[in-house]
Amino acid sequence: MMRNLFVFHEIVTPSPSGLCRFYGEVFGWRFQPMDDQGALFAILSDRPGDAPVGLLTQTSAEPGFAQATLFYVQVEDIDSFLPRVVALGGEIVMPATSSLLGEWQYRLAVISDPQQNQVGVMEPVTRDGQVVPVPVSPFRFNEIVTPDPVSLADEFYALLFDWQIQETGPSDAPFLTISTGQSLEPAGGIAQTADKAGFNHFASFYIEVDDVKAALGQVEASGGQTVMPAVPVPLGETMVTIAMFTDPQQNQLGLISRRGGKS
Numbered sequence: 001m002m003r004n005l006f007v008f009h010e011i012v013t014p015s016p017s018g019l020c021r022f023y024g025e026v027f028g029w030r031f032q033p034m035d036d037q038g039a040l041f042a043i044l045s046d047r048p049g050d051a052p053v054g055l056l057t058q059t060s061a062e063p064g065f066a067q068a069t070l071f072y073v074q075v076e077d078i079d080s081f082l083p084r085v086v087a088l089g090g091e092i093v094m095p096a097t098s099s100l101l102g103e104w105q106y107r108l109a110v111i112s113d114p115q116q117n118q119v120g121v122m123e124p125v126t127r128d129g130q131v132v133p134v135p136v137s138p139f140r141f142n143e144i145v146t147p148d149p150v151s152l153a154d155e156f157y158a159l160l161f162d163w164q165i166q167e168t169g170p171s172d173a174p175f176l177t178i179s180t181g182q183s184l185e186p187a188g189g190i191a192q193t194a195d196k197a198g199f200n201h202f203a204s205f206y207i208e209v210d211d212v213k214a215a216l217g218q219v220e221a222s223g224g225q226t227v228m229p230a231v232p233v234p235l236g237e238t239m240v241t242i243a244m245f246t247d248p249q250q251n252q253l254g255l256i257s258r259r260g261g262k263s
Contacts, residue, residue: 003162007053008072016056052136064094072120141206142188198228206254223248
């Protein structure tokens, strides 16, 4: 059974049009402009007919539009969901909003958990009033790095979402995996902040690539920077290679390759 899937990803950034070239060159992403001002670009799926997999959105003073990397979790009814967020100690950053991306209808909101990590939530995407499948996406892992991951999981996320959360790692550096049923491997994790590269306080997501080291080389050649170099780590019952980078506008994202891919 699938549980509150990770379904959409957004980079809120000062100049979305400037990042289209970077992500297109490095990862081959395709975009569709959603306005005439260069403030909103849909990230297109590789599967024809799919809804967009995410957005590049311009920062503004409006709630929910500060610079951020946001993953969105699917919920059935935002209006009944948001009061539960507040009851558990979270906050509503951007209230429920309906929007159109071409022919696709979205209803979404942005919340903040009790440790000030921002997360998006959204109802199933529809087209002509009918729910559509979750699109094929390049994003394969979602992560929150926060001061107290265990209490955040136990007292907030485990009560809010129908996730299977499992604590791993040593007690002085806990890491909790999140399984949603999307795949056999965990779809997300909650880690503890630390004084080392890649463990600053943030919430973000990872892009799947075949070769992490080669992708980091392309990131740097296109104006980005390596935050954490490629390192093999266990994820569930498999080994993966991960790395972290910042794009030319200082948005921090991860790279991930599964076992069998190049590291």
